[in-house]
Amino acid sequence: xxxxxxxxxxxxxxxxxxxxxxxxxxxxxxxxxxxxxxxxxxxxxxxxxxxxxxxxxxxxxxxxxxxxxxxxxxxxxxxxxxxxxxxxxxxxxxxxxxxxxxxxxxxxxxxxxxxxxxxxxxxxxxxxxxxxxxxxxxxxxxxxxxxxxxxxxxxxxxxxxxxxxxxxxxxxxxxxxxxxxxxxxxxxxxxxxxxxxxxxxxxxxxxxxxxxxxxxxxxxxxxxxxxxxxxxxxxxxxxxxxxxxxxxxxxxxxxxxxxxxxxxxxxxxxxxxxxxxxxxxxxxxxxxxxxxxxxxxxxxxxxxxxxxxxxxxxxxxxxxxxxxxxxxxxxx
Amino acid sequence: xxxxxxxxxxxxxxxxxxxxxxxxxxxxxxxxxxxxxxxxxxxxxxxxxxxxxxxxxxxxxxxxxxxxxxxxxxxxxxxxxxxxxxxxxxxxxxxxxxxxxxxxxxxxxxxxxxxxxxxxxxxxxxxxxxxxxxxxxxxxxxxxxxxxxxxxxxxxxxxxxxxxxxxxxxxxxxxxxxxxxxxxxxxxxxxxxxxxxxxxxxxxxxxxxxxxxxxxxxxxxxxxxxxxxxxxxxxxxxxxxxxxxxxxxxxxxxxxxxxxxxxxxxxxxxxxxxxxxxxxxxxxxxxxxxxxxxxxxxxxxxxxxxxxxxxxxxxxxxxxxxxxxxxxxxx
Numbered sequence: 001x002x003x004x005x006x007x008x009x010x011x012x013x014x015x016x017x018x019x020x021x022x023x024x025x026x027x028x029x030x031x032x033x034x035x036x037x038x039x040x041x042x043x044x045x046x047x048x049x050x051x052x053x054x055x056x057x058x059x060x061x062x063x064x065x066x067x068x069x070x071x072x073x074x075x076x077x078x079x080x081x082x083x084x085x086x087x088x089x090x091x092x093x094x095x096x097x098x099x100x101x102x103x104x105x106x107x108x109x110x111x112x113x114x115x116x117x118x119x120x121x122x123x124x125x126x127x128x129x130x131x132x133x134x135x136x137x138x139x140x141x142x143x144x145x146x147x148x149x150x151x152x153x154x155x156x157x158x159x160x161x162x163x164x165x166x167x168x169x170x171x172x173x174x175x176x177x178x179x180x181x182x183x184x185x186x187x188x189x190x191x192x193x194x195x196x197x198x199x200x201x202x203x204x205x206x207x208x209x210x211x212x213x214x215x216x217x218x219x220x221x222x223x224x225x226x227x228x229x230x231x232x233x234x235x236x237x238x239x240x241x242x243x244x245x246x247x248x249x250x251x252x253x254x255x256x257x258x259x260x261x262x263x264x265x266x267x268x269x270x271x272x273x274x275x276x277x278x279x280x281x282x283x284x285x286x287x288x289x290x291x292x293x294x295x296x297x298x299x300x301x302x303x304x305x306x307x308x309x310x311x312x313x314x315x316x317x318x319x320x321x322x323x324x325x326x327x328x329x330x331x332x
Numbered sequence: 333x334x335x336x337x338x339x340x341x342x343x344x345x346x347x348x349x350x351x352x353x354x355x356x357x358x359x360x361x362x363x364x365x366x367x368x369x370x371x372x373x374x375x376x377x378x379x380x381x382x383x384x385x386x387x388x389x390x391x392x393x394x395x396x397x398x399x400x401x402x403x404x405x406x407x408x409x410x411x412x413x414x415x416x417x418x419x420x421x422x423x424x425x426x427x428x429x430x431x432x433x434x435x436x437x438x439x440x441x442x443x444x445x446x447x448x449x450x451x452x453x454x455x456x457x458x459x460x461x462x463x464x465x466x467x468x469x470x471x472x473x474x475x476x477x478x479x480x481x482x483x484x485x486x487x488x489x490x491x492x493x494x495x496x497x498x499x500x501x502x503x504x505x506x507x508x509x510x511x512x513x514x515x516x517x518x519x520x521x522x523x524x525x526x527x528x529x530x531x532x533x534x535x536x537x538x539x540x541x542x543x544x545x546x547x548x549x550x551x552x553x554x555x556x557x558x559x560x561x562x563x564x565x566x567x568x569x570x571x572x573x574x575x576x577x578x579x580x581x582x583x584x585x586x587x588x589x590x591x592x593x594x595x596x597x598x599x600x601x602x603x604x605x606x607x608x609x610x611x612x613x614x615x616x617x618x619x620x621x622x623x624x625x626x627x628x629x630x631x632x633x634x635x636x637x638x639x640x641x642x643x644x645x646x647x648x649x650x651x652x653x654x655x656x657x658x659x660x661x662x663x
Binding site: 048049160161162163190191192193194195196198199217218219220221223224243244247257258259260261262263264265266267268275276277279280 | 374375494495496497524525526527528529530532533551552553554555557558577578581591592593595596597598599602604605606607608609610612613615
């Protein structure tokens with residue numbers, strides 16, 4: 001039995017856009033990404049808007065077509081090659097891989113009761129025989145998400161943001177998935193509630209043996225919940241490492257800049273040293289060489305000419321021509 | 333320092349089908365000239381409604397209590413904001429002496445009118461500039477907030493600008509009328525963290541350059557720590573703690589403020605467990621009696637928390653808190 005639940009190699013997702021008369025441009029949302037997600041891990045994926053993190057998550061759920069490369073899923077019971085899934089296998093994969101959305105206000109139908117919202121996946125996928133069994137499964141998962149019988153009879157509008165997100169979680173988990181992609185699942189919540197939902201996700205992971213891919217732009221949240229983190233920029237994977245290694249000694253200049261951009265709670269902490277200028281380039285108009293060179297304070301000629309490959313050292317991968325040199329120059 | 337705007341006993345309710353809903357209750361504060369005040373609280377705490385009251389901008393079904401008073405000090409004397417009625421009078425607080433930056437810059441610009449035209453329009457409305465002057469002032473402001481190639485951007489539409497750029501244009505537009513008070517409602521929430529850092533730096537620069545007062549509304553205590561001089565913490569329509577930013581963040585006194593800070597994931601200590609504030613903010617239709625925080629408070633001291641609304645206790649000259657824990661200490 002392999003240790004990894006998901007193994008993606010050279011995965012790309014390209015969208016054709018704005019068909020001119022002769023030229024069809026390609027939007028490279030995810031380009032040549034290789035990642036491995038271990039069973040039972042909480043895998044964090046960070047990056048700015050437009051970095052391709054959501055598209056990567058969706059590709060692994062088979063919700064957007066994979067353009068090239070491979071993604072292998074193996075949970076010990078079944079093994080699938082995601083780029084070739086169809087028919088009954090795809091249907092089965094849908095019960096094993098699920099998504100929790102960002103906005104709990106938009107994700108729940110206002111016309112359905114909470115019970116019906118949570119039961120819908122079971123009915124659509126035909127996973128239960130009869131209403132009694134459906135009700136039992138709904139009640140069980142609702143209880144795990146701290147929703148009681150009284151809650152199940154009500155409509156979403158009667159709930160607060162935190163409660164709604166617990167309903168979304170119950171709906172995602174009711175089919176008994178092994179792999180769950182949580183896409184910015186706490187971003188819309190207030191801090192006081194956010195911690196509660198994060199603790200619940202961790203607890204469910206333990207109890208149900210889930211593997212999470214946790215997509216977020218909030219590094220402090222990722223640092224506290226994930227055991228492995230991957231950083232994306234403009235469709236590329238630029239750095240990946242166990243959380244502690246990454247946060248103790250980030251190697252990529254972009255990761256370092258991300259860290260220093262987090263507003264500190266200490267009013268006297270003036271982190272102006274590594275502020276990034278400019279913005280992420282458009283994915284349809286990507287710079288040559290390293291994708292980060294337009295904003296990188298350390299870019300030299302080779303960065304403009306050649307795209308760096310991912311280099312591994314001590315289980316910590318980074319795609320930067322100068323990382324070693326920079327680590328010795330600038331103490332992290 | 334002279335006061336810029338004084339809010340006294342502001343109480344605001346909305347008339348709805350389900351009855352009167354209290355959004356803001358007995359809120360008082362004073363903002364000095366050139367001061368940056370952070371207004372913090374979770375969704376539903378009434379921070380945006382409070383800010384909009386300063387411009388008399390709340391929906392038609394808003395009912396202000398008779399004791400509510402908002403006084404804006406302008407060069408031509410004090411203005412009683414809540415007594416303004418006609419559009420001409422209201423112009424003073426809507427884009428004249430007070431400007432506002434909203435959270436979602438895409439939604440705040442009209443999509444079918446160029447950025448430049450919108451900037452010029454408000455300058456013509458609020459000053460006696462000619463069209464030509466208004467245009468050059470606008471381009472100058474766009475340049476000042478760090479938009480490269482400002483003359484070209486002036487003729488572009490909001491959709492042609494990136495998120496960070498749009499927020500800069502929004503700031504340029506808000507500042508071009510030279511307001512004495514700027515209200516920024518979650519101006520960086522929709523932005524990426526690297527862009528947020530740029531916008532925060534920009535706003536800091538502008539404060540020292542233009543010297544206007546700023547009310548910075550946010551739910552992010554980190555952003556407040558980096559921008560504000562003073563913080564007001566709101567919960568369910570009430571001001572629960574008020575003080576200098578260092579004091580409130582390093583030495584929070586209200587159980588809610590303490591809870592907010594404890595709930596923040598901290599990068600310095602990855603092993604620290606995340607501690608949520610238990611429970612959810614109650615619906616405004618079910619406001620608790622006594623202290624509004626009593627349904628989630630872990631430090632309830634006794635019957636008075638359930639029955640009596642805590643009064644404001646001054647801990648020292650600048651730091652005050654509305655909580656029964658500190659009542660005896662203050663007496």
